[in-house]
Amino acid sequence: xxxxxxxxxxxxxxxxxxxxxxxxxxxxxxxxxxxxxxxxxxxxxxxxxxxxxxxxxxxxxxxxxxxxxxxxxxxxxxxxxxxxxxxxxxxxxxxxxxxxxxxxxxxxxxxxxxxxxxxxxxxxxxxxxxxxxxxxxxxxxxxxxxxxxxxxxxxxxxxxxxxxxxxxxxxxxxxxxxxxxxxxxxxxxxxxxxxxxxxxxxxxxxxxxxxxxxxxxxxxxxxxxxxxxxxxxxxxxxxxxxxxxxxxxxxxxxxxxxxxxxxxxxxxxxxxxxxxxxxxxxxxxxxxxxxxxxxxxxxxxxxxxxxxxxxxxxxxxxxxxxxxxxxxxxxxxxxxxxxxxxxxxxxxxxxxxxxxxxxxxxxxxxxxxxxxxxxxxxxxxxxxxxxxxxxxxxxxxxxxx
Numbered sequence: 001x002x003x004x005x006x007x008x009x010x011x012x013x014x015x016x017x018x019x020x021x022x023x024x025x026x027x028x029x030x031x032x033x034x035x036x037x038x039x040x041x042x043x044x045x046x047x048x049x050x051x052x053x054x055x056x057x058x059x060x061x062x063x064x065x066x067x068x069x070x071x072x073x074x075x076x077x078x079x080x081x082x083x084x085x086x087x088x089x090x091x092x093x094x095x096x097x098x099x100x101x102x103x104x105x106x107x108x109x110x111x112x113x114x115x116x117x118x119x120x121x122x123x124x125x126x127x128x129x130x131x132x133x134x135x136x137x138x139x140x141x142x143x144x145x146x147x148x149x150x151x152x153x154x155x156x157x158x159x160x161x162x163x164x165x166x167x168x169x170x171x172x173x174x175x176x177x178x179x180x181x182x183x184x185x186x187x188x189x190x191x192x193x194x195x196x197x198x199x200x201x202x203x204x205x206x207x208x209x210x211x212x213x214x215x216x217x218x219x220x221x222x223x224x225x226x227x228x229x230x231x232x233x234x235x236x237x238x239x240x241x242x243x244x245x246x247x248x249x250x251x252x253x254x255x256x257x258x259x260x261x262x263x264x265x266x267x268x269x270x271x272x273x274x275x276x277x278x279x280x281x282x283x284x285x286x287x288x289x290x291x292x293x294x295x296x297x298x299x300x301x302x303x304x305x306x307x308x309x310x311x312x313x314x315x316x317x318x319x320x321x322x323x324x325x326x327x328x329x330x331x332x333x334x335x336x337x338x339x340x341x342x343x344x345x346x347x348x349x350x351x352x353x354x355x356x357x358x359x360x361x362x363x364x365x366x367x368x369x370x371x372x373x374x375x376x377x378x379x380x381x382x383x384x385x386x387x388x389x390x391x392x393x394x395x396x397x398x399x400x401x
Contacts, residue, residue, distance in 0.1 A: 012220060014263065015183050016176035022054045022095045024176065026078070028169040033074040033140070039133025040073040041140040041162050042125060047335050048142050048166045050264050053095045055080060060223060066106045066145060071125060076132030100124075105147055114147055122151030129157065140165050167339035171332060172360040177265070178385060181334075181362065182394060184221070184261025185383060188269060189397045191215035191259070199275055201249040205229050205242035212257060221261040225336065228379075229255035231275070236370035236377035237324050250277040252286075254379040264335050268364045269395045270381030279401045286369045286378040287401050293317070293367040294380050294399075297329055301384060301391045303359040311345040311352065322346070323372035326379075330365040333383060337364075359388045 029052050033041055043049045046059040049070045062068055071079045077097035083104070103124065104110060105117035129139055141149065142162035152159060173181070191212040198211050209229045216224065227241035232251040234240050247253060254272040261267050272290070274283060296315040310329065317325050329342040342363065343352030357363075362385050370377025383395040 014180070016179040018054065018176075018263075019094055021174060021176040021180065022093070024174040025051050025054070025169070026072070026095050028172070029072055029165065030074055032165045032169045033072070036138075036140070036160070036165065037136070038074060038138045038140045038160060038165070039129050039136040040071055040076075041142070041165055042144070043070045043072065043142050043162065043166070044068075044144055045142045045166075048162070051166065051170055051335055053078060053080060053093065054264075055093055055096060056222075056264065057082070065104075065108065066148070067104050067109070068102055071128055073128070073132040079128060106145060118147040118151045119154075121148060122155050122157075125152065126155035126157055142166060170334045170338050171340070172358060173334065173362055173385075174360075177334070178362070178394075180263040181265040181267070181383075183263065184259070184265040185267040185269070185394055185396075187216055187219045187221050187261045188212075188257050188259045188267030189395070190219060192257070192269065192271065192397050195255075196273065199247070199253060199273060201247060201276060203247055205231055205234075205245050205247065205253075208247065208253070209242045209255070212255075212259065216259055216261060219262065221259060222264060223260050225258040225260065225266075226256065228258065229253070233375045235272075235379075236374045238326070238368045238370065238377055238379060247275050249275055250280075251275045252283055252376050252378065254377060256379055256381060258337075260336065266333050266336050267395075268333050268337065268381060268383060269397065270366070270379045271397060271399065272378040272380065272401065274401050283376060283378075283401065286376060287380075289318070289321070290367040290369040290378040290380045291399060293369070294365055294382055297367075298365050298382065298384055298391060298393065301357060301363070301365075301386055303357055303386055303388065305357045306354055307340060307342060307352065307356070308348065308354045310342055310357070311348050314345065317344075320371050321369050324368065324370045324374075324377065326366045326368040328366060330363045330384075333362050333364050357386055359386050361386045362394070 046062040050056050069081050079098045080096050081102035103121040105121050110117040139157045140160045140162035194211040194215045229242040230240050231247045231253045235252050235254045256270040259267045293315040331341050332338045364383050367380045385392045
């Protein structure tokens with residue numbers, strides 16, 4: 001038996017009661033609806049439909065085609081709208097009360113019948129809201145194109161942004177969710193290990209990145225949100241994606257996994273290595289500073305700390321690295337990157353917002369250290385659970401160069 005086959009068996013059994021996790025997540029959504037006095041929420045975003053129901057199908061395709069959607073009522077049923085021949089996907093899923101055929105009104109599917117289909121679609125949604133919401137016509141929608149929203153308004157629906165509902169619902173994880181996330185992290189770190197074993201001079205960035213994809217899929221993972229792996233001079237500035245560049249001996253190799261693993265949970269971990277060589281003084285200095293930033297900021301985390309307080313106490317980035325500093329101190333994570341975003345103090349008045357950290361939240365703490373105009377940069381990131389007693393670092397892969 002190969003190591004991959006053994007790993008697949010290891011991760012094939014859910015480490016938590018999936019029905020308990022599903023029930024918890026649905027309760028979180030409904031509690032937010034009640035708090036805001038919404039009759040229902042209409043979900044198109046596949047991350048949100050996954051959170052509310054745990055029914056998933058062609059998530060990336062669904063991100064740009066409004067084919068499948070879910071209506072969650074505050075005090076009535078959860079109705080899943082699926083394309084034809086896909087109704088069987090929700091069998092034995094207790095969060096779904098009813099399955100209906102979806103009405104596709106996006107232009108690719110409807111063509112010049114778009115207005116007709118959007119009218120039909122909106123009437124069905126409005127009928128359900130009126131049936132289960134009584135006189136409450138307040139409907140949250142996470143995202144939908146203009147034709148659909150226009151027709152819902154004509155149905156006298158009062159529309160509200162559904163993303164605050166879902167982001168707040170997703171913020172606090174149950175113990176079962178944490179178990180599922182640990183599974184995703186385990187798969188991710190198996191992929192990181194495969195990358196490390198494959199890192200030799202002559203391999204391309206794309207070939208190295210493929211090792212993470214291969215391991216994730218082989219062990220039951222789902223997809224990866226980005227392609228953030230660079231080497232040598234492409235490590236500075238950050239946010240370039242992997243290419244056909246051949247990695248050379250002595251190059252820095254920096255990457256950010258952004259991996260959606262088994263059960264849909266995200267493992268967002270960054271590491272930087274030197275390819276088959278001892279690090280230079282500059283490489284060691286960059287890495288030491290990135291590790292110092294991560295360590296300092298993780299030590300600040302605790303329930304009740306405000307986001308502004310975190311920004312004010314965060315590690316002071318040296319002036320020569322300010323121009324290229326990472327876009328945030330950290331961010332929440334669950335089924336993907338999510339609320340809250342932890343903003344740097346220098347950016348706070350322009351883009352930040354305040355709230356307090358809560359026990360049960362998982363955050364990814366970030367660092368990028370690379371001098372403006374420099375030729376190298378180091379990216380590090382750890383996934384951290386906030387508990388009543390402090391923090392637990394969930395990512396375990398070594399951080400050394």
